[in-house]
Amino acid sequence: MTAWRGSAQWDAVVVGSGPNGLTAAATLARAGRRVLVVEAADTVGGGTRSAELFESGVVHDLCSAVHPLGRVSPAFAELGLAEHGLTWATPEVSLAHVVDESRALAVFRDSGATAAGLGADGTAWRRLVETAPDRLAPLVDEVLRPVRLPHRPLLMAGFGARALLPVDVFTRAFRDETTRALFAGVAAHAIMPMSAPASTGPGLLLLAPASVTGWPIAVGGSQAIADALVSCLRAADGVIETGRPIRRFEELPPAAQYYFDTSARDLAAILGDRLAPRARRRYERWRYGPGVCKIDFLLSEPIPWRTDAPTRTATVHVARDYRQIADTEATVARGDHPGRPWLLAGEPTRIDPTRAGATGRHTAWAYCHVPHGSSTDMGPAMIDELERCAPGFRDVILASRVTTAAGLGDYDANYVGGDIASGATSLRQILARPRWPVNPVAPNPYATGVPGVYLCSSATAPGGGVHGMCGYRAARFGLAR
Template sequence: MDNKYDAIIIGSGSNGLSAAIHLQQKGLRTAVFEQASIPGGATKTLEVTLPGFKHDIGSAILPLGYASPFLRTLPLEEHGLEWIFPDIPYSHPFADGSALACYKDINMTADQVPEDAKAYKSLFEPIINDWPHIENNLLGPLKWPKHPLKLSKFGLKAFTSAHSLVNHYFKNEKTKVFFYGSAAHSTLPLTGVASSSFGLVLTAMAHKYGWPFPKGGAGKFIEAMLSYYKSMGGEINFNQKITHIEDLPEATSYIFDLTPKQLLEIKGTNFPDLYRKRMGNYKYGAGVFKMDWALSEPIPWLSEKCKKSGTVHLGYSQEELERSENSTHYHSTNKNPYVLLAQHSIFDPTRAPENKHTAWAYCHVPNGNTRDYIAEIEAQIEKAAPGFKECILARSTMNTQALENFNPNLVGGDINGGSQDITQLFTRPITKFSPYSTPNPRVYICSSSTPPGGGVHGMGGYSAAEKVLRDHF
């Protein structure tokens, strides 16, 4: 503990581990300090309902973990990671029992609604084709693009509201609702600026890469990252809650995988008052109410498409989805929430005992809201899967306070590390040339409160590590 390190990383989420791995790859001496007994931040798999039922407590479907420009360069498969690709990345059911599926094949997807097929392909084909040229700009800090025309074409579509985009491109109500399902991952009002960007990126990812998840649970992804890191000589310390810089060994640099709230609580950083004030004004976004179920059988969806989907989005009209996401923003309640559901065990039998199943879901709620949404979530599922409630063997729930207790980075239940609206999409945590550095030249931040925001992609950690390399090595 007395030996000097080149870099110490505080927090073992995907960003913290990415920073540690990148620096260790460059020959630096690094160590990770984690307050919990299990690594991964919000990416953990635990038995929280019944014995033998494995549930992802936070992140569950990892399309960006698979597609990340940094993470996909790592030999994680050599360290035990196995990807599972559902037959259909995601689907969206409707009240009449039908559903639209997002197949990996864009033509199969578009052809489900012939009147919108041409418009659908004209919207997504350029993004899919241009992705290799724009991904580093979209998954990193603001910088001059290598392909400005390609990026500007995306930006014209992305920096508008999902409401405006669907009404411009599509005629059929079902196509519009289908796009809303992926756009609502943003936790922004669907009538708000930039809400379309999430739908564009996530749907393009489904067509280009699929929406895979790790066999055995999302925690297996973190285990593989940690195994690779340790194979290079990296060190990790568990049950180490850091409250002061002096709690850590001497190092040239310290990289915190924390949101602004937790970073400001660390003593000894010597941040000036102006920086503290600006960081203190950082905006956190909507929270979630999370549910996990142990099931006696697969969810009895009316649609065969839903039965073959890894992820199912629930919300039965444009108006209902807009009202749901607006209510979280304006701190009101909603009886028919947008529900995001994942069903792993259909494709991964290691998740549950033989012939049994799991399900994972959440709805968006106002930040810090501790109301119980069990009835609302299960009612939304029941509309598209009558008999669902009869399949429930046990359930586990987590409100926003429980989520923050589980992982302090989930402030008020915010799973994205802060609001991802237009004012904080690329300028998080504050507007400055380097979002990863702080006024203390030895202290850096790499959490989802830095670009590119929420998700298991490791790019915040990678970019912070790049900044450390430029500044000190």
């Protein structure tokens, strides 16, 4: 193995350069620690990588694309990512839900416009789903951390009472089937059955910023988030080595602390007998959820939607009705493929034309939920759904590339079987991510039991998404030691 660069004795080594690994590293380096980041791939960023997939000058996000939680992340704010080059492009429509070629709903940044579009359900949506602007930061502070006794009990009692409901029950408050589908499409980002307890929580969390700070994308591509984190780390003298997959703990250079932005399963394999038997079992038995099959498109023209809402946003959900979403989530949870998938999709160049420069091209992506580990190509089924809602779509496709759920796991070891949250989202794995809180006042789900060794990926609280809060909180615990 090639020798390690730099300091013979690091204060901290971070394995993995996803948003959580880089946030942990930057937080530690800014606190004066000598930090080395070790990444398996040849480039940094994990789920925030972007690349010129088909043509030079046209950038595609390889995984994450839309960043409602990144925009409100306390960690990203503290690290000052704007000063390190990160700019958000925020559309006036946070997301559009397309039913068919003639009907689409929208969640606007302007909450009055959302309510007006929802007709009879407008008042219920405002009361049950929206978060007042002055409550957003306190809510984010409570939710984007390990489950603990809340510091704002009233706020959390109100949120928790709704969040714990199954979506099937929560959405009975809406009269129109399409409003139910609109909410379900957001809640189902967590890939849970709509009948599952707490399946409403992810929907409420993602929709909390929708009418306040919006659902932005990063100007230039999601890679800009990773690049800003790297700039922040390097400004504090942190060092990064890429092309270094870690399989055994002995491969790592000496350090006072180690932070693993890896899957729980790989952590167990890397630490082996260093872990106490109980901790090892916990990581080995960590449950993974269904996967995702993604398709990226290079287009000659924007998607020819016939409705207005999807032309004014970076995020589109495509589903005929509530049943299509509920049936799909139940089907993939059972390990079967949906006949007709519902889609999460986006057209970043509509909102951020810099991604295609002067090429005159456009980019789009879509993904759907599939069983864990699936190697089925859902590309044709996804194109059918887009063509159903935007007739003529096929004619504007210049190139496309499908990544199956199994392929996602090969691309980034954290996405085991294509599970983009690196661990199923269930009530149990929300409360115990990845362990039950031993101390409910100051829980530390990051400690592995091996002195100085922490897990800091999205397998820890507060879970999936690009917000860096798993890495940030792990680093804060490490710094306090």
